[in-house]
Amino acid sequence: MNRVEGHDKVTGRATYAAEYPVEGVAYCYPVQAEIARGRIAGVDASAALAMPGVLAVLSCEEPPELGADAEPELALFQRREVAYRGQIVAAVVADSYDDARAAARAVRVAYEPEAHDVMLRADHRGLYKPDKVNPDFPTDTEKGDVAAGLAGAQVTIDVTYTTPTMHNNPMEPHATLALWNGDGDLTLYDSSQGVSLGRDMIAQALGLPRERVRVVSRHVGGGFGSKGSPRPNSVLAALAARAAGRPVKVALTRQQMFDVTGYRTPTIQRIRVGADAAGRIAALEHEVAEQSSTLVEFAEQTATATRVMYAAPALRTAHRLVRLDTATPSIMRAPGGCPGMFALESAMDELAVAVGVDPVELRVRNDPDTEPDSGLPFSSRNLVACLREGAERFGWRDRDPAPGVRRRGRWLVGTGVASSTYPARRRPSQASAAVENGGFVVRIAAADIGTGSRTALTRIAADTLHVDPGLVRVELGDSDLPYAPVAGGSMGTASWGTAVTMACQDLLRDGKQGFADTTEAVNADAELARHAFGAQFAEVRVDADTGEVRVSRMLGVFAAGRIVDATLARSQFVGGMIMGIGMALMEQSVVDLEFGGFTNHDLAQYHLPVNADIEHVEAVWFDEADGELNPMGTKGIGEIGIVGTAAAVANAVYHATGRRVRDLPITPAKLL
Amino acid sequence: MEITLQVNGVRRPVDVDPRVSLLDLLRERLGLTGSKKGCDHGQCGACTVLIDGRRVLACLALAVAQEGAEITTVEGLASGERLHPLQAAFIEHDAFQCGYCTPGQLCSAVGMLAEGGPSAVTEELAGEPELTAEEIRERMSGNLCRCGAYPNIVTAIAEVGA
Numbered sequence: 001m002n003r004v005e006g007h008d009k010v011t012g013r014a015t016y017a018a019e020y021p022v023e024g025v026a027y028c029y030p031v032q033a034e035i036a037r038g039r040i041a042g043v044d045a046s047a048a049l050a051m052p053g054v055l056a057v058l059s060c061e062e063p064p065e066l067g068a069d070a071e072p073e074l075a076l077f078q079r080r081e082v083a084y085r086g087q088i089v090a091a092v093v094a095d096s097y098d099d100a101r102a103a104a105r106a107v108r109v110a111y112e113p114e115a116h117d118v119m120l121r122a123d124h125r126g127l128y129k130p131d132k133v134n135p136d137f138p139t140d141t142e143k144g145d146v147a148a149g150l151a152g153a154q155v156t157i158d159v160t161y162t163t164p165t166m167h168n169n170p171m172e173p174h175a176t177l178a179l180w181n182g183d184g185d186l187t188l189y190d191s192s193q194g195v196s197l198g199r200d201m202i203a204q205a206l207g208l209p210r211e212r213v214r215v216v217s218r219h220v221g222g223g224f225g226s227k228g229s230p231r232p233n234s235v236l237a238a239l240a241a242r243a244a245g246r247p248v249k250v251a252l253t254r255q256q257m258f259d260v261t262g263y264r265t266p267t268i269q270r271i272r273v274g275a276d277a278a279g280r281i282a283a284l285e286h287e288v289a290e291q292s293s294t295l296v297e298f299a300e301q302t303a304t305a306t307r308v309m310y311a312a313p314a315l316r317t318a319h320r321l322v323r324l325d326t327a328t329p330s331i332m333r334a335p336g337g338c339p340g341m342f343a344l345e346s347a348m349d350e351l352a353v354a355v356g357v358d359p360v361e362l363r364v365r366n367d368p369d370t371e372p373d374s375g376l377p378f379s380s381r382n383l384v385a386c387l388r389e390g391a392e393r394f395g396w397r398d399r400d401p402a403p404g405v406r407r408r409g410r411w412l413v414g415t416g417v418a419s420s421t422y423p424a425r426r427r428p429s430q431a432s433a434a435v436e437n438g439g440f441v442v443r444i445a446a447a448d449i450g451t452g453s454r455t456a457l458t459r460i461a462a463d464t465l466h467v468d469p470g471l472v473r474v475e476l477g478d479s480d481l482p483y484a485p486v487a488g489g490s491m492g493t494a495s496w497g498t499a500v501t502m503a504c505q506d507l508l509r510d511g512k513q514g515f516a517d518t519t520e521a522v523n524a525d526a527e528l529a530r531h532a533f534g535a536q537f538a539e540v541r542v543d544a545d546t547g548e549v550r551v552s553r554m555l556g557v558f559a560a561g562r563i564v565d566a567t568l569a570r571s572q573f574v575g576g577m578i579m580g581i582g583m584a585l586m587e588q589s590v591v592d593l594e595f596g597g598f599t600n601h602d603l604a605q606y607h608l609p610v611n612a613d614i615e616h617v618e619a620v621w622f623d624e625a626d627g628e629l630n631p632m633g634t635k636g637i638g639e640i641g642i643v644g645t646a647a648a649v650a651n652a653v654y655h656a657t658g659r660r661v662r663d664l665p666i667t668p669a670k671l672l
Numbered sequence: 673m674e675i676t677l678q679v680n681g682v683r684r685p686v687d688v689d690p691r692v693s694l695l696d697l698l699r700e701r702l703g704l705t706g707s708k709k710g711c712d713h714g715q716c717g718a719c720t721v722l723i724d725g726r727r728v729l730a731c732l733a734l735a736v737a738q739e740g741a742e743i744t745t746v747e748g749l750a751s752g753e754r755l756h757p758l759q760a761a762f763i764e765h766d767a768f769q770c771g772y773c774t775p776g777q778l779c780s781a782v783g784m785l786a787e788g789g790p791s792a793v794t795e796e797l798a799g800e801p802e803l804t805a806e807e808i809r810e811r812m813s814g815n816l817c818r819c820g821a822y823p824n825i826v827t828a829i830a831e832v833g834a
């Protein structure tokens with residue numbers, strides 16, 4: 001089905017957060033900390049206030065009133081302490097964007113700097129065990145005797161992989177347009193992946209009852225996790241509008257996004273595997289070191305995929321966190337699984353080489369009957385089918401495992417495989433449905449950040465009502481609509497679709513309107529291991545002289561429940577794989593050890609895949625019938641595409657060149 | 673400064689701050705928010721518009737320098753309710769997800785199809801190059817798409833350009 005908002009998007013009529021026409025709008029431009037740690041001695045706004053068009057300057061000199069329990073990244077101008085370079089320490093409100101930007105440069109902030117620490121190290125003395133990892137997984141797990149398993153193994157692998165800081169970089173920079181009305185009610189047009197949560201967190205930050213806050217986010221220019229919870233721009237716009245007595249727009253620049261909108265933590269991951277000569281795993285251990293800020297504890301669930309992948313009688317996973325003078329890391333597409341599976345699936349390839357077993361066969365041999373860590377049965381698990389189907393389609397059968405021996409002109413050619421997985425969960429949601437003007441209207445505070453949820457929910461409603469999708473209109477992206485969880489964790493369609501289905505069933509009973517709250521249904525879900533799986537195959541060619549890597553072909557085969565819409569699903573899978581190619585080959589935010597923050601913070605220096613980088617990327621899938629998920633039988637599809645990609649590419653690079661790169665991204669310098 | 677622009681066939685007299693980019697003028701003053709701001713530094717292509725038929729990054733163009741130029745934005749591509757063939761092909765081939773890069777992709781593709789001449793990947797320099805997928809990928813690489821809609825973008829453009 002074509003996207004229901006497609007016409008609006010190709011004609012420029014789709015309205016994103018910064019684009020709502022509002023009379024008398026003023027502009028706010030942030031001033032960012034120039035030190036990574038220390039104190040603000042004073043803010044001198046006199047020069048800025050004297051500049052043309054300037055309406056107000058906000059800073060800790062006159063802390064605006066906020067709620068007592070504002071999330072620390074949102075508690076703007078409350079403290080004199082600086083937690084990281086780039087933190088928002090002041091802001092100028094002015095009549096025009098250019099006036100605000102010019103005056104922001106004239107705000108004088110005096111600092112008392114202190115020594116800072118911005119580097120993650122495996123032996124950092126500040127590493128500790130957090131109480132849980134995102135969102136609520138146990139920090140460590142242990143089953144069986146790993147030490148004994150490793151000691152008794154015929155083959156052991158003990159390797160460390162590292163992944164760098166990565167930034168989500170959605171194409172739409174984070175933006176907020178704030179309007180207060182005469183009664184003290186606040187409306188925010190915000191770039192948000194979840195307006196219900198956004199409303200609650202912003203109300204909490206401002207110390208307002210949530211009935212006084214409305215967050216609207218009808219179209220979102222991508223988020224990939226970075227718009228999952230409100231960023232400082234949301235609160236800043238509200239404070240600036242209050243100070244100026246006018247509507248205010250905050251549109252972060254691309255450079256500011258690198259500092260204040262979250263990022264994927266760098267990781268250092270040690271993997272130890274012990275196996276018999278046939279490659280059957282006896283012991284597996286995955287230890288992760290990662291970082292958070294001094295403000296908020298965010299512990300990425302990096303090793304959690306290792307708990308579900310392979311049958312290992314002894315299995316241990318552990319996460320350790322260190323709090324650095326950096327911004328708070330956050331969710332980036334497939335948190336946990338994405339960096340974690342780069343390490344695990346690279347290690348599986350190393351094991352395949354060590355035991356001389358084909359990497360597809362090795363994974364099949366270690367496929368478990370129940371979830372290895374918990375012992376729970378799977379609701380469905382078709383990884384082996386994905387691997388077999390992919391091997392067939394990709395032409396894997398005749399593969400010569402010898403590395404570095406296939407040459408086409410100046411190119412060395414190789415192929416690689418990796419598995420992927422992502423949890424298939426759902427969260428409580430509400431929705432309503434009504435007969436209106438001869439059609440049906442479904443209302444839910446869901447988000448469409450490009451995933452096609454507006455279209456998918458239209459289909460789900462039409463299927464339930466047994467009507468043509470053209471008769472159904474879905475309203476989303478407004479916190480005044482029935483409560484819904486964020487677009488994240490690959491839970492959107494499953495959570496919202498459950499509510500939409502139940503609301504439509506209620507409408508069928510009532511004849512006029514229906515409402516559903518799925519809290520009870522979701523809480524009654526049986527305890528089962530629910531995950532999507534996939535197998536990803538890559539062919540690369542590596543320039544023997546320059547080390548340039550090109551991905552010539554990529555195939556993903558997925559088993560992700562029932563697919564609601566083939567067109568939308570293909571775009572999600574392929575888009576995830578393309579982002580994974582970026583992770584494999586080019587994406588990296590370089591930490592500025594001397595000054596804090598990052599040395600690269602724009603799109604000229606933080607490289608995303610461009611059109612010319614992408615040759616053939618294909619996705620296919622099995623339609624799984626899994627009755628243990630939700631009424632639609634779906635698993636999430638937005639994240640799994642990225643999960644196995646980087647390992648598949650890295651394994652192909654090894655096959656092409658004989659070089660095992662354990663440190664992403666695989667830049668030419670690492671191959672020369 | 674008082675200037676008059678021609679935008680999508682309409683005369684628009686405006687009084688502009690000489691610092692203002694064409695992109696900010698379109699978005700903040702003329703209500704034409706179809707052109708997107710992704711970076712404001714000429715690094716993403718989201719702001720691509722057509723000036724006298726050629727693709728230009730509106731974030732790098734000063735508004736005051738456009739007196740007399742014929743500017744076309746994404747809002748001006750369709751003829752009334754009839755979509756430009758590229759707009760229709762983008763819908764048909766699902767050549768976007770979030771849609772934020774899309775106006776820039778569309779204006780860039782319109783300009784690109786009118787350009788001709790060799791590119792960095794053209795092997796045979798004599799004559800007009802064939803519009804292969806590789807040529808399209810190369811010529812469209814100034815327009816980033818973080819959603820990764822590239823394969824569908826190429827399919828859509830190839831269909832219209834054929």
Ligand code: FES
Nearest residue numbers: 712714716717731
């Ligand atoms: S906004 Fe002009 S190129 Fe990015």
Ligand code: FES
Nearest residue numbers: 769773817818819
């Ligand atoms: S469609 Fe989202 S950036 Fe291209």
